[in-house]
Amino acid sequence: MIAGGSDVEFAVTEGREQSSYTEVVLRELRKSRTTVVGLWCIALLVLLAVYAPLLSLDQPILWDAGRGVSMPLFPALFNRLLFENSIDVFFNLLLVLSPLYVAVGLFVRGARARRFGGRAKVLGALSLVHLAVFSAVAPEQFGPLPNPLHRSSHVVAYRIRADELAAAGQAPRAIFPLHRYGYRETNPEESVQPPSRRHPFGTDTEGRDVLARMIYGTRVSLTIGVIAVAIYVAIGVVLGALAGYFGGLIDSVISRFIEVMICFPSFFLILTLAAVIEKRSIFHVMAIIGVTSWTGVARLVRAEFLKHRELEYTQAAVALGIPTRRIIFRHILPNAIAPVLVTATFGIAAAILVESSLSFLGIGDLSVASWGETLNTGRAEGKPWLIIAPGLAIFFVVTVFNLVGEGLRDALDPKLRSR
Amino acid sequence: MDRPLLSVEDLVVHFPTDGGVVEAVSGVSCDVRRGETVAVVGESGCGKSVTALSLLGLVPPPGRVVHGAIRLGDESLLDATPERLREIRGDEVAMIFQEPMTSLNPVFKVGDQIEEVLETHRSTSGEAARAEVIRLLSMVGIADPVGRIDEYPHQLSGGMRQRVMIAMALACGPKLLVADEPTTALDVTVQAQVLELLRRLQRTLGTAVLLITHDLGVVAEMAHRVVVMYAGRVAERGTAEAIFARPRHPYTAGLFRSLPRLGSDEPLRPIEGSVPDAQRFPPGCRFHPRCPYALPVCRERVPELSPRTPKTADDGDESEPHVSACFYVDEHPDVDLFAFEKPGAP
Numbered sequence: 001m002i003a004g005g006s007d008v009e010f011a012v013t014e015g016r017e018q019s020s021y022t023e024v025v026l027r028e029l030r031k032s033r034t035t036v037v038g039l040w041c042i043a044l045l046v047l048l049a050v051y052a053p054l055l056s057l058d059q060p061i062l063w064d065a066g067r068g069v070s071m072p073l074f075p076a077l078f079n080r081l082l083f084e085n086s087i088d089v090f091f092n093l094l095l096v097l098s099p100l101y102v103a104v105g106l107f108v109r110g111a112r113a114r115r116f117g118g119r120a121k122v123l124g125a126l127s128l129v130h131l132a133v134f135s136a137v138a139p140e141q142f143g144p145l146p147n148p149l150h151r152s153s154h155v156v157a158y159r160i161r162a163d164e165l166a167a168a169g170q171a172p173r174a175i176f177p178l179h180r181y182g183y184r185e186t187n188p189e190e191s192v193q194p195p196s197r198r199h200p201f202g203t204d205t206e207g208r209d210v211l212a213r214m215i216y217g218t219r220v221s222l223t224i225g226v227i228a229v230a231i232y233v234a235i236g237v238v239l240g241a242l243a244g245y246f247g248g249l250i251d252s253v254i255s256r257f258i259e260v261m262i263c264f265p266s267f268f269l270i271l272t273l274a275a276v277i278e279k280r281s282i283f284h285v286m287a288i289i290g291v292t293s294w295t296g297v298a299r300l301v302r303a304e305f306l307k308h309r310e311l312e313y314t315q316a317a318v319a320l321g322i323p324t325r326r327i328i329f330r331h332i333l334p335n336a337i338a339p340v341l342v343t344a345t346f347g348i349a350a351a352i353l354v355e356s357s358l359s360f361l362g363i364g365d366l367s368v369a370s371w372g373e374t375l376n377t378g379r380a381e382g383k384p385w386l387i388i389a390p391g392l393a394i395f396f397v398v399t400v401f402n403l404v405g406e407g408l409r410d411a412l413d414p415k416l417r418s419r
Numbered sequence: 420m421d422r423p424l425l426s427v428e429d430l431v432v433h434f435p436t437d438g439g440v441v442e443a444v445s446g447v448s449c450d451v452r453r454g455e456t457v458a459v460v461g462e463s464g465c466g467k468s469v470t471a472l473s474l475l476g477l478v479p480p481p482g483r484v485v486h487g488a489i490r491l492g493d494e495s496l497l498d499a500t501p502e503r504l505r506e507i508r509g510d511e512v513a514m515i516f517q518e519p520m521t522s523l524n525p526v527f528k529v530g531d532q533i534e535e536v537l538e539t540h541r542s543t544s545g546e547a548a549r550a551e552v553i554r555l556l557s558m559v560g561i562a563d564p565v566g567r568i569d570e571y572p573h574q575l576s577g578g579m580r581q582r583v584m585i586a587m588a589l590a591c592g593p594k595l596l597v598a599d600e601p602t603t604a605l606d607v608t609v610q611a612q613v614l615e616l617l618r619r620l621q622r623t624l625g626t627a628v629l630l631i632t633h634d635l636g637v638v639a640e641m642a643h644r645v646v647v648m649y650a651g652r653v654a655e656r657g658t659a660e661a662i663f664a665r666p667r668h669p670y671t672a673g674l675f676r677s678l679p680r681l682g683s684d685e686p687l688r689p690i691e692g693s694v695p696d697a698q699r700f701p702p703g704c705r706f707h708p709r710c711p712y713a714l715p716v717c718r719e720r721v722p723e724l725s726p727r728t729p730k731t732a733d734d735g736d737e738s739e740p741h742v743s744a745c746f747y748v749d750e751h752p753d754v755d756l757f758a759f760e761k762p763g764a765p
Contacts, residue, residue: 313523316523318477319514320539320588323539
């Protein structure tokens, strides 16, 4: 009787409520205010990174000086004089294609949830129209499909032309981005200017606009964080999984290797490696962070695998003849990945900090807009506007990722879960 | 008589530990024929689970089979390559475990877990696999299989999870199902349902079942034949009828005596003492320190399994002699082991 009763109760509480583990975690995440704020801030940073050219560039979105309307900003996105780095090319592609994936996303969601179907289809159709209009309006400048590797020979200085025309009393019809400076434009005459109306955050030693460099710096920081962490999570997960699942000799070899790696003071290792490489690019920095920081993840994953390989569901999977590789990566890994997510989130913040430190020490990639580099200039020049802006930017991004990491950790911890 | 589906001969499993080698299974033999249920009974730590695991090459390291033969049909499982063993698992021989609460992977929908087995062994996927999963779920008696297929294990009760496990195990129509204490963790009512399900499926699908249990009630309900194990050895083996009617080993009798009987005021008489430490098994018959019938010879020599004469016509059949390993029964073939007082002190 009692046994039967408890079973019924169990059925009532757990019943038919359709919530997967992910949904439970998301619900927990939403309960913490700081985490929600953090997540919104990350979303904002991503938008800032993708849409940076619409916020800050010397090329107008629309330009009409009496000889027809053109949209110079869009071809400029793939002009190697303005955007040399692959990070920028990648984000600019994201920017150009954003209507497309918004459309696809909405269509997919519309197909899944019938009741949102109508509205999503309208929005999706609008996005597609947007994309079509965009490619139709600017064919002249956009030309054939832009080749990101193509190096354009010249850039029209639209901002200067606009200023000249305005001075001559014939203002062109033009829509510029909010801030009319790109991050690579140098101007020796305006070097180390304090904040002014034209340069709200001032300029650096080469006369580059600090605000523009801050905005484009989000691209560098996010990419550094995500790619470096992706590299070391991949290495750490594979090595940790092998060590934890197979145990024995494999475990001993991998564990000893991890211990050897841990013995190196990692920042100095990174510093040495970065200093040794000639012609450093930002990707070298990512790779260096990636190959030196995987030990924590590997140990975490190993511990999780040691636990999960003994659990009944793993034994059941083995007894049902599921191939070993599938058991490791399809069965155990999804169960073991939660703590890795937490470390990865903290890791993004740490990687951003490492990149800033390297740039601050002058061994970063000079072709990208790095916050650390501006900070270094500020230190050398002793000018506060060159220190405060990048300092706050680094502080903000690192804090935001740490807040989200902490929220994620709490959400994944069943002991802290309030039912 | 045709060959048994599964035959285990003289199986010895060792676990090397820091304190010396532990012999978890010492010379166990048993057969399972097509479509029948064989129960392996014994206390915790008697080696019954290790025996079951060794069939599929699943003995947890550092344990290993050091002697014996396991044959599935004509194939020797101990000589099979790891890849061949993997093919056999889940396809020809499937296994279900004690803990339905944790035997399903918490991050996958139950339907996907069953589908994966089909995909692994039958390369069925997509719509065909989904239809098959729904058929399997309704076969194991899950109401609303279409609705349940997309649920996660935590949304199901223990009994339902065990049903899903059974559906997974039977997905590829195995010839043999090894059930390691399938009902131990379930409520009594659910237990009865699951046993009924297993019995029904066995009748309709003709799957042979090797049932590992310590519950004589389960044995009585399910088994055609019984193997009683004690401390890594077979104590007694025979048809369920023969063993229930007339146990021929003091240990078997002791197990029966420690069960409550309906309508009896007799106090329960548990077997005195406890299971010996596997690192220090007593010499001779391993049961002798706890045996009320122990003879001096029991301390020195290991008794052989010897055939016992059936008392009545339906007590034991030709192909399956009732055997037990006991010197006392060798000397007193007609002793009534149910009587606690031994007749005539040794």
